[in-house]
Amino acid sequence: MLEIKNLHVTVGGKEILHGIDLFLNGGQVHAVMGPNGSGKSTLAYVLAGRDGYEVTKGEIVFDGKDLNAMTPEERAHAGVFLAFQYPVEIPGVSGLNFLKSALNEVRKGRGESELDAVDFLKLMRERVSELKMDEALLKRPVNVGFSGGEKKRNEILQMSLLEPRLAVLDETDSGLDIDALRIVAEGVNSLRSPKRAMLVITHYQRLLSYIVPDKVHILAGGKIIAEGGKELAMELEEKGYAMFGVTDEAA
């Protein structure tokens, strides 16, 4: 489903990713782990198409298409979803209005019919209760006045509504206490499906106890330096990034 080949990415004139190869099939969950500054978020943003993240070499093929040639909205329509590490607050845009607009744009982009207000609310309520969210939050402007956990849950709600083929979770565990982490992880697990692939980006092994990956890639200095099964994450947890000869300021 996703083939990243020899990917080089430059941000602000500086190369951050120096040739990444990563293959992800439908139904799989892969983890990308790495210390701070390793290029994890760059990888997430370049997949979602953020301005200023320039692919200078290599390619990203998603369902046979050149992802890099697509705008962020075209990627969303094609089924790419990025759960942000720091979800933005958008004062003045009501959460419900945003969700409905996003869902219907994505449905349009996929050649599906748009949902009317009644059907939208019904679907939204279902998903909100699955994530144990407070529906009242969605009447507020997007993410305004949300706790860290509420913001992350809101990301997962968007993911569950937009039903992506490829979900990229960028440090979804950061800033969450253990209860919030469990709820978010349950939300993510409930979305695992043979038709959907996930790339879980994280600094710590903690999240991977809840979202068990099929494969773990270790990213450091803009390169993948090791790969293995879920046990690699456990080993990393014990020994730290030093086992790869990498220093980690945050560890």
Added chain:
Amino acid sequence: MAQATDITQAYADQFARLRASLPGAKDPKLSALREGALARFAKAGVPTSRLEDWKYTRFGALLDAAFEPSSPVVNGIGEDAIDALSPALAGGPRLVFVNGLLRTHLCRFDGLPAGMRVESLSAAPAGLAEALADRDADALWSLNGALARDGAVVTVAKAAAEGDPLHIVHLARPGAGDEASHTRHMIRIEPGAAATVVESFFGPDGTTYWSNATCLIRVGRDARLRHFRRQQEGAAGLNRTAVRVELDAGGAYESFGLFLGGAIGRDEISVRFAGEGASCTLDGIYLGRGTQHLDCTTRVVHAVPRCTSHETYRGVLDDKAHGVFQGLIRVEKQAQKTDAHMLSKTLLLSDRAAVDAKPELEILADDVQCSHGATTGDLDPASLFFLRSRGLPEARARAMLVEAFITQMVEGIGPDTVRADFTAAASAWSAGGSCGGMTGGRA
């Protein structure tokens, strides 16, 4: 371009022609006030950009020729047409001025709040002398004083509770040439009373005309006025609205302006604190596209201790539109414990749009809390990327963020009917609606 002296002479001729028909013409004292106003105008002339206060705004057409008074006789306007301009306010009490004259058959006096008295300036009420007084006013205020044919004199009796908003509609129906209306309002809120007044300005596209409105406001001790203005003149219209407010101790004045019409618009508020513990909130949003020029100028003078003034202005400018925010806060030496803050934020949606923001503090007291800030920029790239990553096409994501920027201001409006009215007008702008107010035939 005509000589400035030709223009002032033309207005003097106009005054000589009209003076016998102006309200209060038979009263020598009122006549003297009118003459004084004309003399002050003649001395200063139409403001040019040579004046510091008018550096960023030039009413070009006013410098080319004197504007004739618009015709007092206008037929063929029904109540429905007025309702349609502001559906959300259509049920409430309203005054309608067409070409600067009160048209009683379009007014709705039912539902006037208890304690609110409304008179027409043309009926020369007792307050006329006060309404015509214009000490330290500028040239355009003075010209208005010389030529004003009508206006509302609104008095809210002591301790009257706040009722429904009074809507004052200004409708221009100019003839083919350059025509002007000089409307002069006075609002007096007696001690302990509260009221809401909404002023709206509309006119046809395609004709150059000038609406020169003034509003003199006295807010008594512990009284409150909420004052809304919606400037939606026609595409070639010129609007200059000047508001002067004086507040007694504990009084509160809350102003909110939505400025989105006209070729050139300038809204000026001047607030003077005359008693301690008074407060004012001056909020506004200007929305310009095409070649529109929209100016918001405020001047707040803290002359006594313990008063509060908060100002927030936002602008959204597209195409080649030009915005101006000039805010002056002056804190006199004796005005200790003043709390004064001013913020201007402008979104420029095109490379050719521009804003001149000039927030100024003049602080002579030493124990005060004052701040000002001004930001200008494009939409937040992180928010734009977030929305696009959720499938919203770029144009729609941008529109959503622009609307949000506006909504944040409008959503705080107190009376529901006014909020609905302003929200609808702002949304129509966001959706690309014409900047002009109403089109259609004229008498």
